[in-house]
Amino acid sequence: ETGVTQTPRHLVMGMTNKKSLKCEQHLGHNAMYWYKQSAKKPLELMFVYNFKEQTENNSVPSRFSPECPNSSHLFLHLHTLQPEDSALYLCASSLLAGSYNEQFFGPGTRLTVL
């Protein structure tokens, strides 16, 4: 629909597992974002990449490791997560990073940490 896809859509993992979330955008954008959405903090910015370079890390714990190999793909590597990390993880893209650019969101990955 929006040109931003995310896989998997649902993920259940144990605290000792290692998994990765994938995001791909087909809009020709240069900026990509990871957000965490939970009941307590509805849309919490985690990371921002602009032209493949990380421009913001919003004090995210190191158990979350982003990777942006090119402007179209964004990954979030997960390891040793905690139950409180259970949330909807949303990827977004925009033409450029910064507040004036409309963001296009993917459908999200619903993560449950047991």
Next chain:
Amino acid sequence: GQQVMQIPQYQHVQEGEDFTTYCNSSTTLSNIQWYKQRPGGHPVFLIQLVKSGEVKKQKRLTFQFGEAKKNSSLHITATQTTDVGTYFCAGVGGSQGNLIFGKGTKLSVKP
């Protein structure tokens, strides 16, 4: 860091009633964006306001940006069940000038 405060957190209306959500910042905003997230869906961009005192309309939705650029509102006239969802405002925050989202207003509409 800068925050955008949004009220109310929840709003329940009867279909046909009007609805308004407010977004406030302690500092001047360069611009503000509004998004809508349907239940089970993802945020979708609605509009961006940039100019002081700006008013924009989309059918039954009216968006306003305050004269001091510290507040904004979204007003829906004669709500319909299709208006159900959470409405987020977003303004500049953080060290890199990225968008920071308010906590949203969750609208439910009773038919």
